[in-house]
Amino acid sequence: MYTLGIETSCDETSASIVRNGCQVVSLVTSSSLDLHKKYGGIIPEIAFRKQLETISLVSDYALRDAGIALKDIRLLGVTEGPGLLGSLLVGINFAKAVSFALKIPLVRVNHLYGHIYSAFLNKEAASFPCVALVVSGGHTSLFYLKDFDKIDSLGTTQDDACGEAFDKVAKILGLGYPGGPVIERLSRKGNPESIKFGCSQTKRPLDFSFSGIKTAVLYYYNKQLKGNRPSGNLRADICASFQKTVIDTLLEKALLACKTKRVRNIVIAGGVAANSALRDAFYQRMEKENGYKCFFPSKALSTDNAAMIGGLAYQLFKKGRLNA
Ligand code: KG4
Ligand code: ZN
Numbered sequence: 001m002y003t004l005g006i007e008t009s010c011d012e013t014s015a016s017i018v019r020n021g022c023q024v025v026s027l028v029t030s031s032s033l034d035l036h037k038k039y040g041g042i043i044p045e046i047a048f049r050k051q052l053e054t055i056s057l058v059s060d061y062a063l064r065d066a067g068i069a070l071k072d073i074r075l076l077g078v079t080e081g082p083g084l085l086g087s088l089l090v091g092i093n094f095a096k097a098v099s100f101a102l103k104i105p106l107v108r109v110n111h112l113y114g115h116i117y118s119a120f121l122n123k124e125a126a127s128f129p130c131v132a133l134v135v136s137g138g139h140t141s142l143f144y145l146k147d148f149d150k151i152d153s154l155g156t157t158q159d160d161a162c163g164e165a166f167d168k169v170a171k172i173l174g175l176g177y178p179g180g181p182v183i184e185r186l187s188r189k190g191n192p193e194s195i196k197f198g199c200s201q202t203k204r205p206l207d208f209s210f211s212g213i214k215t216a217v218l219y220y221y222n223k224q225l226k227g228n229r230p231s232g233n234l235r236a237d238i239c240a241s242f243q244k245t246v247i248d249t250l251l252e253k254a255l256l257a258c259k260t261k262r263v264r265n266i267v268i269a270g271g272v273a274a275n276s277a278l279r280d281a282f283y284q285r286m287e288k289e290n291g292y293k294c295f296f297p298s299k300a301l302s303t304d305n306a307a308m309i310g311g312l313a314y315q316l317f318k319k320g321r322l323n324a
Helices: 033-039 044-066 085-102 111-120 162-172 179-187 211-225 232-261 276-288 307-318
Strands: 002-007 012-019 023-031 073-081 106-110 130-135 140-147 150-156 265-269 293-295
Touching: 002 044, 002 085, 002 307, 012 044, 012 307, 023 044, 023 307, 033 044, 044 085, 073 085, 073 111, 073 307, 085 106, 106 111, 106 307, 111 130, 111 140, 111 265, 111 307, 130 232, 140 232, 150 232, 162 179, 162 211, 162 232, 179 232, 179 276, 211 232, 232 265, 232 276, 265 276, 276 293
Parallel strands: 002 073, 073 106, 130 265, 265 293
Antiparallel strands: 002 012, 012 023, 130 140, 140 150
């Protein structure tokens, strides 16, 4: 059974054909990122205007790549939120129109749960119950999953999201947007032990706070510069030290969540989960040292994509979920 997934929650317009909920047959994603770069962040009006222009074309390409026609689709899945309102409306209205025209069901999917589901696509998957850590540009959350439709929140960020902290630190260092990939690259040349940064404590142990470390980077950088031009080494050391501190914090909370909920499996998903240093640290600390099993999506499916939405829509549909 083929599902057409649609995802338009931020700068991307994405469509995917997913077979039987777990096999990604095609995935086409168009991003308006280049148009936002000069502003240092996403401009919602630019994003949804571009999505209006591209959604039909992107869906056509996804069908063509899968070698099927629109009439072969049996189910639609679309992101209902959280995300940029105008952008979400483009995807939802497109999906509603296709659902009405083809007389096929439509399931609306939570974007964060979609991220979790990305680790269940195309590969060996975690078994329930499990813990999931979602680290994206807009969210940092821990969840406890008994099933795809039985998900409880364990903790969330009290201020900046994890990816947002990468983006803001990159902006402070003049490295452009988005910050995650460039910080990961520069970190390889830096010494992660050279600067002692720390993430702020939170009242509830499974919540997160990343705003303090961003400010600490800002003060440290300005103090070191004192009107001089930034050196490559300074920026690399800051990136490596910042990245290590963030990863250590994520690890500490993920371990605590697994211990508290007494589960052995953890899913780590969202844009920041594309980071290789984070993956290595989780495999080392959670798997090798503590005996937990880590499940990541493929790197391509870590950032926003429609396959995770189509796949989860299928699972929810099987459980009786349906939206008009
Ligand atoms: O999940 P995502 O594509 O969009 C949201 O739902 O927000 O995540 C985007 C975020 C951005 O903040 C970006 O800087 C971050 O993921 N990111 C990374 C890496 N690749 C993307 N952060 C760290 N390391 C990376 N390799
Ligand atoms: Zn996302």
